Amino acid sequence: MQEKDQHRTDARNAGNRLVAGHVSEDPFAAAFKATRMPMIVTDPNQSDNTIIFCNEAFRKMTGYSDDEIIGRNCRFLQGPDTDRETVSKIREAIVAGQDVAIDILNYRKDGSTFWNAVFISPVRDEAGKIIYFFASQLDFTNVKSREADLAAARHKAEAEVAKHTANLRSALDARTLLVHEVDHRVKNNLLTMASIVKMQARVTRDDGRRKTLMSVLNRIEALSTVQRKLFTLDDVSKFDVSEFTRELVTDLVDTTGRKDIRLSLDLSPLLVPAVKATPLSLIVNELVGDAVRRGLSDGGGDIHVVVRRLNGHFLIRIEDTSEPVEPDIENAELGRMLLEASALQLGAEIERKREGQKAIVEVVLLVGDHQENAN
Structure with missing residues (x-):
């Protein structure tokens, strides 16, 4: 009994040291405590890789108090119907020091069960030693009961995310790595949302x-592409409009499967502040999506996309030449509202014109030299 109490004391002390390293205004500390996503941190240097920190969302999801959680291994959430093979996969990933994303049947304190989508990642110090494991959970019991194939789709989405986010810089200290893991969860959540909507x-x-x-x-999916682009850059404060545009436009056209929609690109490297990434991505997505829809007539069409810097401004220009297509009224109205709101947020000007069968849309945005790097 004394040894058990000592383990819990050691775990709580380790958690207190982790929290002490983050001031109250630290974005990691604020996000970790306030988020509605259940999250925990475990310490592999403690006996049995025990939990040293958890947030309120985790306590609410499981029904356990802080004193009942700290100092224990996560296996206390397992029960009679928990799949042993799933437990083994989690254990093997932890022993190997690898990321793992897996679904497991867990039990609350009152004995009720819930399906838990678990994401676990090791956090390493500058020498490459694992100092923590960061884990987030998602109770998707209701979705599981309605959509039997949700798990497979989410695993596919997780694999895609893992491919693009495999190379976190090993030289970052523990706090920076933990912040990046929270960002990683944002991308995962967007892809999970996309999977649910698709199903x-x-x-x-x-x-x-x-x-x-x-x-x-x-x-x-457009917003998910933005998140992926933002956090694969060495400097996460900048966003490359051209690279995002290239990927988004190519995907939009390829998805149609049409060979008679001809795409040409004139893209110059253009970095802007990351805070402009979301509204810019929505503008590009709406304008190119509208051009693609016009190119879906029997004769197809040509789409030309330009991203260029112009004396302190930058220009996004979309040209398409095709037979007019009757627009979907509701979708067109939503697109118009998104364009106007995004342009207002950026202080951008949008100009539309037609030259015969050619539709031209230009978006001009002021970007100061101190904000933008044209490489």
Whole structure:
């Protein structure tokens, strides 16, 4: 009994040292405590890799108090119907010091079960030694009961995210690594949302509702692309408009499967402050998506995209030449509202014009030299 109490005391002391390293205004500390996503930190240097810190969301999800959690290994959430093979996979990943994303049946304090989507990542110091394991959870019991194939789709999304985020810089200290792990969860959540919307569209029989869901999915995937781009840069304060545009436009056109929609790009390297990434991504997504839809007539069409710096301004220009297509009224109205809101947020000007069958849209935004680096 005394040894057990000592283990819990050691775990709590380790958690206190972790918290002491983060001032109250630290974005990691604020995000970790306030987020509605259950999160914990374990210490592999403690006996049995015990939990040294958890947030309020984790306590609410499991029903246990802080005193009942700190100093224990996460296996206390397992029960009679927890899959042993799943437990083994988690254990093997931890022993190997690898990321793991897996679904497991867990038990609350009152004995009730819930499906838990668990994401675990090791946190290393500058020497490469694992000093913590960071874990987040997601109770997706309701979704699990309605969508039997949700887990497979989410695993596919996780694999895609892992491919693009595999190389975190090893020289970062523990606090920076933990902050990056929170950012990693944002991308995971966007991809999980996209998977859920995609599955709902798949089972929806009403064409109107399906089109609406696919419209929402398109915007979520655009934002997910932004997050992926932001956090694969060495300098996460900057956002490369050209690289994002190249990837988004190519994906949009390739998704149609049409060979008669001809795409040409004139993209100059252009970095802008990362705070402008979300509204800029929505603008590019709406304008190119609109051009693609106009190119879906029987004769196809040409789409030309320009991103260029112009004397303290930068220009996004979308040209398309195609037969006019009757627009979807609701989707067109949503696109207009998103464009106007994003332009207002950026202080950008949007100009539209037609030259015969050619539709031209130009977006001009002022970016000071101290904010932008044209490489």
